[in-house]
Amino acid sequence: MRKINRRLLLCVLLLTSGGAMNAIAQQSSLGVEGEALIGEPEGRPLTGEELDRVTNEVSSLMRCPVCQGLSVADSPTPSAVAMKEEVRQFLAAGYTDTQILTYFEQAYGEFIRLAPKAKGFNLLVWILPIAALLAGLAVVMRRVRRPGSSDAQGDAPRAAESELEVYLEQVRREVSS
């Protein structure tokens, strides 16, 4: 809280002294894009169990930058723990999950999101698996419905029966002789 309050104070000072655009320009020109870019808190400050729950929810959407395939919520590394604590401070100050993800995205890029945003080129990630599933289903349905289809599943029992018949005929001959 102390840190976020300090950041908010900085934003207020920058905004009152030079206008919003100056504040954004000053922050971004230094390379650290902080709260000036995510604006004022757009939600309500969270506390208690709700704060714990939402902290976990938002952290689970974020990729731990020093792990492989772990979310910030699941990782025990100091960096992930620090990031989770920042998420908690943001939520306690009233920032929304969208604002928080935007803040971390400014530092780490879209990499920080465990699930890519469903827009632009990323849409392929969401659409392709569904399209592939539907195409597969269509192929299966067409083969199943085709009359007299000779798929492997249909041929296999017939081949086995034929071999068995040959074997039985041989047995009959040997028994009768």
Place this chain on the structure above:
Amino acid sequence: LFTLQDLEGEVYSLEELRGQPVVINFWATWCQPCIAEHPVLVAASRRYEGRVKFLGVIYNDEPELIQRLVRQMGAWGPSLIDEDVSVAIAYGVYGAPETFFIDAGGTIVDKVTGPVSPQYLVNLLESLLSS
């Protein structure tokens, strides 16, 4: 923008350093590439003394261990204590060492992940000083 204290308690504000190139290096004593890189930064900080500001930000490490190593190997700049890792997070640091180069206007112009080579460092600083 950040304001941090070094091991001696002196406060450094990035905003106050505007006007000269700044090198910010995130490092730790547990990081072997950081140890390998240390002499390179010591030499560069001496070569560019008064023209380029070198700042070290301690990344997930104990200040006492940093102090001991600096005593052994020499200092190339103040070692700033980023206790809650907030500066490293704001810079999008993935691990140590990572070095950020900021021009006199306050814009990050380059970032090196892993140990920075002497030649690359010199070339970049010369380019920053001449622009």
